Amino acid sequence: MKVLRLGIGLAIVFAASWALAQGMADKGATDKRRSGTQDMGEALQKMQDDDTANPGMLFVQLGGQLWGKAAGAAGKSCADCHGGAASMKGVAARYPAIPKDADAPVDLEGRINLCRTANQQAAGFPPESRELLALAAYVAHQSRGLPIAPPDDPKLVPFRLKGQDLWKVRQGQLNLSCAICHDDNAGRKLAGVTIPEAHPTGYPIYRLEWQTLGSLKRRLRNCLAGIRAEPYAYDATEYVMLDLFLMDRARGMMLESPGVRP
Amino acid sequence: MLRPGLLAAALALAAPAAVAQQIAPQIVGDGIPASLTGQPGDAARGRAIVANRGIGLCLLCHSGPIAEERFQGDLSPSLAGAGSRWSEGQLRLRIVDGARLNADTIMPAYYRTSGLQRVARNFDGKTILSAAQVEDVVAYLATLKD
Numbered sequence: 001m002k003v004l005r006l007g008i009g010l011a012i013v014f015a016a017s018w019a020l021a022q023g024m025a026d027k028g029a030t031d032k033r034r035s036g037t038q039d040m041g042e043a044l045q046k047m048q049d050d051d052t053a054n055p056g057m058l059f060v061q062l063g064g065q066l067w068g069k070a071a072g073a074a075g076k077s078c079a080d081c082h083g084g085a086a087s088m089k090g091v092a093a094r095y096p097a098i099p100k101d102a103d104a105p106v107d108l109e110g111r112i113n114l115c116r117t118a119n120q121q122a123a124g125f126p127p128e129s130r131e132l133l134a135l136a137a138y139v140a141h142q143s144r145g146l147p148i149a150p151p152d153d154p155k156l157v158p159f160r161l162k163g164q165d166l167w168k169v170r171q172g173q174l175n176l177s178c179a180i181c182h183d184d185n186a187g188r189k190l191a192g193v194t195i196p197e198a199h200p201t202g203y204p205i206y207r208l209e210w211q212t213l214g215s216l217k218r219r220l221r222n223c224l225a226g227i228r229a230e231p232y233a234y235d236a237t238e239y240v241m242l243d244l245f246l247m248d249r250a251r252g253m254m255l256e257s258p259g260v261r262p
Numbered sequence: 263m264l265r266p267g268l269l270a271a272a273l274a275l276a277a278p279a280a281v282a283q284q285i286a287p288q289i290v291g292d293g294i295p296a297s298l299t300g301q302p303g304d305a306a307r308g309r310a311i312v313a314n315r316g317i318g319l320c321l322l323c324h325s326g327p328i329a330e331e332r333f334q335g336d337l338s339p340s341l342a343g344a345g346s347r348w349s350e351g352q353l354r355l356r357i358v359d360g361a362r363l364n365a366d367t368i369m370p371a372y373y374r375t376s377g378l379q380r381v382a383r384n385f386d387g388k389t390i391l392s393a394a395q396v397e398d399v400v401a402y403l404a405t406l407k408d
Contacts, residue, residue, distance in 0.1 A: 229382055
């Protein structure tokens with residue numbers, strides 16, 4: 001009896017994964033988009049896929065601890081309001097979003113800091129701080145494997161369009177745009193490096209060069225510095241608008257956070 | 263109280279160095295025949311500039327016959343043979359401001375500061391290469407015969 005049940009269980013699992021594989025194969029035929037992960041060497045892909053080797057998982061763990069820790073004048077933890085990790089499933093897949101009663105979108109880190117200030121009555125975490133990245137990684141991890149699904153909120157549209165403008169505008173002393181590299185020349189080599197399509201699927205990522213976790217914002221600042229453009233201020237909405245554009249461009253692609261990058 | 267005439271004179275006095283640098287290179291046909299400095303460049307220095315990822319940046323996009331630089335780009339034509347395809351004057355214009363020949367080019371203008379947006383503070387108002395560096399690069403490219 002036990003064996004039979006196991007057999008049925010396995011059959012269901014296999015049928016499910018077969019359907020999934022079929023779905024992916026169908027998509028693969030038309031969907032030529034590539035996550036940055038696919039442009040990495042096999043060793044790094046393995047490191048990303050293996051939770052015991054992926055250094056980003058240490059941040060996810062730290063995020064899990066912070067999730068349960070009371071903070072601020074309100075003396076509440078994230079878990080006190082949201083419950084367990086399962087409540088965060090799918091959240092990262094639909095950010096940036098416009099908070100209730102607000103006019104402008106926030107990214108995932110911005111949303112976390114809103115909860116800090118408004119609900120916990122604590123100071124917001126500084127950009128790229130360990131705590132902020134850890135919480136973002138913890139929340140994003142709950143969406144690993146889910147397709148990116150930006151909300152249909154019409155209020156987001158103008159911000160997304162502005163993000164698209166930023167994507168296309170040439171800037172910096174080298175006078176290049178994001179689109180020149182990531183649309184027109186993706187897959188080619190910039191010096192030795194394969195130019196990725198710039199999908200935000202893996203963020204926050206653990207970058208070996210940084211020796212730490214970093215946000216999408218940090219990645220964008222690197223690209224701006226590379227073309228010798230003045231990076232936007234840390235709290236600038238430009239990053240959120242680019243994020244909105246990138247998430248829409250990656251709609252349907254699978255979230256992989258925490259990603260690993262060279 | 264500084265009168266306008268005096269102010270102009272003061273500016274004129276302060277200006278010569280900058281003005282000498284900013285003299286617009288004379289374009290003739292599809293080239294700039296005259297050296298930007300009035301002097302010929304140095305090909306060995308030019309090679310070092312081209313090879314340097316932080317100075318010339320050329321190998322980000324181009325490949326070239328510089329074997330010790332393993333990481334080269336493939337966004338644009340190889341520099342090999344550039345000296346047999348183009349005259350020094352043609353090469354000079356392509357380095358100074360390739361957009362004069364192809365408005366959509368992705369190759370940065372190495373000796374132009376106008377028409378750029380949101381340049382990082384530490385590079386603002388500066389050309390990517392100096393006039394002397396442009397001449398060195400031109401001298402090097404001219405040696406690249408097939």
